[in-house]
Amino acid sequence: MGYHDERITVLSTAQCWELLRAGRFGRLAYRLGTEVNLVPVNYGVDGDTLLFRTAEGDKLLGVVMHPDVVFEIDEHDGEQAHSVVVRGTARRLEEDEEHRADDIGLESWLGTVKYNVVEIRPASLSGRAFRFGD
Amino acid sequence: MGYHDERITVLSTAQCWELLRAGRFGRLAYRLGTEVNLVPVNYGVDGDTLLFRTAEGDKLLGVVMHPDVVFEIDEHDGEQAHSVVVRGTARRLEEDEEHRADDIGLESWLGTVKYNVVEIRPASLSGRAFRFGD
Numbered sequence: 001m002g003y004h005d006e007r008i009t010v011l012s013t014a015q016c017w018e019l020l021r022a023g024r025f026g027r028l029a030y031r032l033g034t035e036v037n038l039v040p041v042n043y044g045v046d047g048d049t050l051l052f053r054t055a056e057g058d059k060l061l062g063v064v065m066h067p068d069v070v071f072e073i074d075e076h077d078g079e080q081a082h083s084v085v086v087r088g089t090a091r092r093l094e095e096d097e098e099h100r101a102d103d104i105g106l107e108s109w110l111g112t113v114k115y116n117v118v119e120i121r122p123a124s125l126s127g128r129a130f131r132f133g134d
Numbered sequence: 135m136g137y138h139d140e141r142i143t144v145l146s147t148a149q150c151w152e153l154l155r156a157g158r159f160g161r162l163a164y165r166l167g168t169e170v171n172l173v174p175v176n177y178g179v180d181g182d183t184l185l186f187r188t189a190e191g192d193k194l195l196g197v198v199m200h201p202d203v204v205f206e207i208d209e210h211d212g213e214q215a216h217s218v219v220v221r222g223t224a225r226r227l228e229e230d231e232e233h234r235a236d237d238i239g240l241e242s243w244l245g246t247v248k249y250n251v252v253e254i255r256p257a258s259l260s261g262r263a264f265r266f267g268d
Contacts, residue, residue: 036202039219070172072174076174
């Protein structure tokens with residue numbers, strides 16, 4: 001990841017994708033009306049898109065009404081942290097595309113509920129690594 | 135934390151505060167104009183408020199313009215996860231209040247930059263614990 005003397009290192013797009021592919025747990029921020037919502041989601045990478053499952057509700061309504069979303073992953077320990085912030089466009093997959101979530105083995109938190117699959121197509125990726133302390 | 139047979143457990147307000155007090159790394163979602171921003175922040179709990187430091191920039195401008203923010207912490211491993219989502223009002227502390235950040239030993243990621251301190255006063259806390267898999 002190339003931690004240099006600077007406290008903050010800007011990650012390359014390739015590094016961002018590497019971290020996104022290695023993760024499976026992130027947070028989605030989206031608008032619902034004038035409110036901002038922020039929720040944790042399990043996700044997977046499918047090609048150059050991110051997929052997550054969601055039940056009917058605010059999250060799905062939000063991304064349908066305001067498809068511009070922000071998604072974030074991070075890892076941190078006592079000494080360093082990195083985060084990747086994805087700005088992109090969300091859309092609910094049609095029924096005949098939903099197999100894409102199964103194809104990448106995307107887990108859901110509730111096996112018993114009917115889920116919709118939402119795709120995020122990234123417009124920009126921004127990754128940073130931080131070192132704590134002196 | 136009380137994981138029962140259900141996949142999702144709703145956490146009490148007391149449990150949410152316990153997790154907030156134990157953490158120091160979260161994510162802030164806020165509006166800047168019509169856009170949603172999402173950034174990782176180091177934070178600390180001071181009484182019944184959350185504090186974080188930020189340099190001049192989008193984050194500070196955003197919370198000044200749209201003080202209604204959402205803050206989230208989570209922890210996850212292969213088997214379970216929990217998250218706490220805080221909805222609240224952000225304000226920049228006056229200079230004579232900034233010592234509150236020092237008083238709680240709030241770390242910043244960049245020691246060399248002049249920081250402002252932002253306080254989030256929670257209006258609601260929502261915590262959930264999830265179990266993965268079957």
